[in-house]
């Protein structure tokens with residue numbers, strides 16, 4: 073028996089990166105995947121890749137997860153096609169990096185709107201169906217939420233991702249009486265198209281971060297998706313309100329300086 077057999081999974085951001093990896097893996101685990109992305113052609117390609125492996129997926133049309141009406145229609149397409157919604161995986165997000173003194177206010181508004189609003193809108197649209205199915209929600213936080221960073225100036229990102237984690241906890245409280253579980257997966261630095269544009273770009277101070285991570289390599293989208301499959305499955309039936317950090321130990325292991333002599337302050 074596959075771990076998500078017959079579950080209807082609404083997954084955003086399925087054109088590339090973690091969203092595509094999630095769509096492929098959830099379908100391989102038996103889920104019926106309803107995907108969506110601004111990059112519609114690429115999301116349809118994900119659907120084709122799933123079909124080629126014998127899985128089931130639907131990509132109704134170009135989707136902007138910051139558009140309330142579009143998100144509502146997307147959720148309804150899933151219900152019309154498959155009869156309900158069991159899993160919401162709110163993956164899609166976009167960010168404008170920069171320190172507080174380097175970016176215009178509109179970039180902050182953009183980032184919060186692109187990262188926090190989609191979680192709210194997607195969960196809101198699917199909520200009655202999740203209550204009916206006693207389903208579950210997966211949100212995507214970041215180590216940038218609970219921790220600041222000296223190398224990655226990302227004030228707006230920190231604020232929006234910590235808000236996603238806070239929203240996860242509150243939704244867990246509101247879902248619990250209905251049997252709806254809500255959990256967050258918080259990656260460190262993942263090697264995706266999105267991060268190659270910024271923290272992993274050649275001229276960025278975080279470019280060589282992999283050598284400083286306790287487990288010695290960047291996060292792969294599949295590392296995140298492995299955690300998400302677990303949280304969506306019955307194996308996690310007693311887990312709600314969690315923020316599962318998938319960062320190779322980055323945020324919990326203190327940095328060392330083995331080649332230097334200790335300096336007392």
Ligand SMILES: NC(=O)c1ccc[n+]([C@@H]2O[C@H](COP(=O)([O-])OP(=O)(O)OC[C@H]3O[C@@H](n4cnc5c(N)ncnc54)[C@H](O)[C@@H]3O)[C@@H](O)[C@H]2O)c1
Pocket residue numbers: 084085086087088089090091108109110111135136137138163164165166167186187212213214215258259260261262263264265266267
């Ligand atoms: N890459 C990292 O290092 C990293 C670290 C921590 C958290 N995250 C989070 O993981 C999630 C996925 O990131 P990724 O690295 O796969 O990024 P990515 O940029 O490679 O993929 C994001 C996908 O979301 C889509 N998208 C963005 N805004 C959208 C919108 N308004 N409507 C519909 N689709 C939209 C994009 O088109 C893209 O296909 C995001 O929530 C991101 O904040 C990423």
